Amino acid sequence: MKTASILIPTFNRANLIPRAIETAIAQTYPCEIIVCDHGSSDNTPEVVSKYRDKVRYIRREEDKGPIVCWRDGVEQANGEIIHITYDDDWLEPQFIEKTINLMRDDVGFVYSNVIIHYETRNDTRISFKHPPGVSDTRDIIRYLLASPGPISPGCAIFRRKDLLKNILPAIPGAGGIYGNNSGVGEDLLIFLLTAADYPKYVFVPEALAHFLAHPGSITVASGLTGREQMLFDAYANAKKYFLKVSNFPPATTWDNLSHFIRWHYRSRRLLTQTRKKIIRFLLNRPDRFSKITT
Numbered sequence: 001m002k003t004a005s006i007l008i009p010t011f012n013r014a015n016l017i018p019r020a021i022e023t024a025i026a027q028t029y030p031c032e033i034i035v036c037d038h039g040s041s042d043n044t045p046e047v048v049s050k051y052r053d054k055v056r057y058i059r060r061e062e063d064k065g066p067i068v069c070w071r072d073g074v075e076q077a078n079g080e081i082i083h084i085t086y087d088d089d090w091l092e093p094q095f096i097e098k099t100i101n102l103m104r105d106d107v108g109f110v111y112s113n114v115i116i117h118y119e120t121r122n123d124t125r126i127s128f129k130h131p132p133g134v135s136d137t138r139d140i141i142r143y144l145l146a147s148p149g150p151i152s153p154g155c156a157i158f159r160r161k162d163l164l165k166n167i168l169p170a171i172p173g174a175g176g177i178y179g180n181n182s183g184v185g186e187d188l189l190i191f192l193l194t195a196a197d198y199p200k201y202v203f204v205p206e207a208l209a210h211f212l213a214h215p216g217s218i219t220v221a222s223g224l225t226g227r228e229q230m231l232f233d234a235y236a237n238a239k240k241y242f243l244k245v246s247n248f249p250p251a252t253t254w255d256n257l258s259h260f261i262r263w264h265y266r267s268r269r270l271l272t273q274t275r276k277k278i279i280r281f282l283l284n285r286p287d288r289f290s291k292i293t294t
Contacts, residue, residue: 145239
């Protein structure tokens with residue numbers, strides 16, 4: 001039986017973290033639960049103390065950024081398999097049980113579908129329409145290189161050894177507000193670098209994780225402050241770094257087209273939807289891909 005740890009990195013979100021903690025405690029698979037708090041100045045210590053018999057609380061007085069916090073928590077974890085739940089997100093009770101049982105030796109990571117909750121408009125949506133089950137990691141690498149943003153680690157499980165290797169303290173070329181130790185780019189590289197080391201990955205189409213979209217989250221805040229392009233540029237830089245350090249071949253337009261068709265076919269989307277997407281792809285996508293792969 002594989003051992004599991006749930007890591008909850010946090011910073012000044014005492015009002016949100018109870019839900020993350022309580023859904024971690026409610027898992028149907030036995031888990032170590034770690035709250036890693038770097039420098040919170042609100043009443044986070046008081047809130048977490050209510051769970052002290054069920055949670056390991058790691059407190060550092062100085063905030064050195066999210067990546068330092070993530071790595072600290074991973075280094076302290078005892079589980080072979082680790083899930084990172086961000087302090088504004090939460091899990092279904094069977095998240096660990098339904099993902100960890102799919103973590104074969106040849107599988108680099110398992111991720112599930114997500115329900116995104118929009119705080120400002122009281123609305124929700126399902127996040128992914130991805131090919132279900134076990135797939136070749138070349139497919140997920142192609143998908144991530146083509147997408148403007150990442151898949152959040154908040155819906156995935158990884159081996160501890162892979163997180164220690166692939167949570168990078170710095171990405172060459174990163175700069176600005178979404179530069180090194182911002183969590184932007186580093187999150188994407190966890191998936192890309194891990195995928196490069198394994199032949200397979202698994203997607204669970206059932207929504208087992210919940211993300212809160214709110215003005216304090218990085219993605220929503222980037223749109224509200226006009227910094228969305230800066231966010232995408234940071235992810236583009238992470239992709240260029242991956243292509244430089246990996247043996248993954250740059251994609252031709254034909255490679256991307258064939259992957260696009262196969263991905264959406266396996267995702268079981270309606271034929272009419274796929275046809276429209278292929279037409280848009282042929283008209284618009286080659287230039288975007290060339291910017292990433294050259």
